[in-house]
Amino acid sequence: MSGILITGATGNVGKHLVTTLADGGVPVRALVRDPGRAALPQGVEVVQGDLTLPETLAPALADVETVFLLWPGFEARAAQPVIDLIAERARRIVYLSAHVPDGTFHSEIERSIQRSGLTWTFLRPGGFATNTLGWAEQIRQGVVRWPYGRASRALIHEKDIADVAVHVLTSAGHGGAAYSLSGPERLTQAEQVAVIGEAAGRAVRWEDQSPEEAREQLLAAWGDASFVDAALAAWGAFVDAPEEVTDTVEKLLGRPARTFRAWARDHAADFR
Template structure:
């Protein structure tokens, strides 16, 4: 793990990008993690060098704990680190089956969602071919689409003109807290979408490098799952 302070500065941001490109594990310190806009896969933690108390150890994410446990086991390992799953947009299925409008927050949040088939193919390659031991593969789709564009893609897949309606943030916070049963998790989700408005999610070529074919676009995922939205 490499810790980068000043990670959102002119030089620090470049350092983080180069380390990620080399497959290094990076932890970045930022005063405002929600708006850091660093590449996917980077662990962003809150801290201010001018306030030493802010640098005290913080509870780690669940997946960071899992990865460390796997590494410490002595077994051979490969980590697959996907960006958001395209399948997560099934959360809109109820609204789409009921009408032509999806009401949700942060329509301008741009993500490079990955098709579950691509993730599975990379997993199989890592399990059955050489060269993946100790690798950390960051997986994404082939391009970014805003959440509003994702809804339109679903509309094309089902042959309907779907529209986006921006949900006020306060209402979204209450709705997600109720849906997740955890206000803190709801807040994390909202911060993530907010960050993707100004800093679209990273696109990688990992799927193509490992499988030999480009990552499947979101439109393909929508077509594959069209029945879920009808």
């Protein structure tokens, strides 16, 4: 067997994961829907395929030992054929799950993986700092309207998720582990907006939006009512029970996790 297959290879986490592996000389194969638009580093084997179409995956899974799985949707049952294919052809899987998977599609996928016979590792990040890119247009206009400004979160930089994934994929001793990942500090959503404004050189204020109004907008964008309701409930809960800060990134990598301020500086151009 010859290497590692990365799904979600052109996404926020995947592109950093693929680049870091390739720079380290690790044989890596990237699953993409459109190879012509992938723009991945030289030395990366790019294979066309679609996780939602299991019949397209055989070339990507040939001679692969380990698969990094990022599931592209909310439907857990659709993942079962893919997990079965991976179990037939590979030995190990690293799944990008969620910090609290219970009650979400992540928990069902985790259970399917545990039953598969594969050696597994679950990465369970909390809030992604990249999700705040959804405020970009509002930040350019100077006002962010969103629910639960006092919700306090420990958002994680996508590069830290990728670096943890590299470590897990290239070292031993992670079989059966579920790693909870977070940034090193909590900030309320209103504070996050202020940090982004500072990095982008803009004066930005926060304005609380009603959950009811936000629900209508999110339903139009996401289309899945149960996922929207779960997201709003989670954000509301973070007002009185802030998101957990873990030291897992530092324990695994030997250095602190990147701060949200560092993330905002890295992405300042996205908000200008």
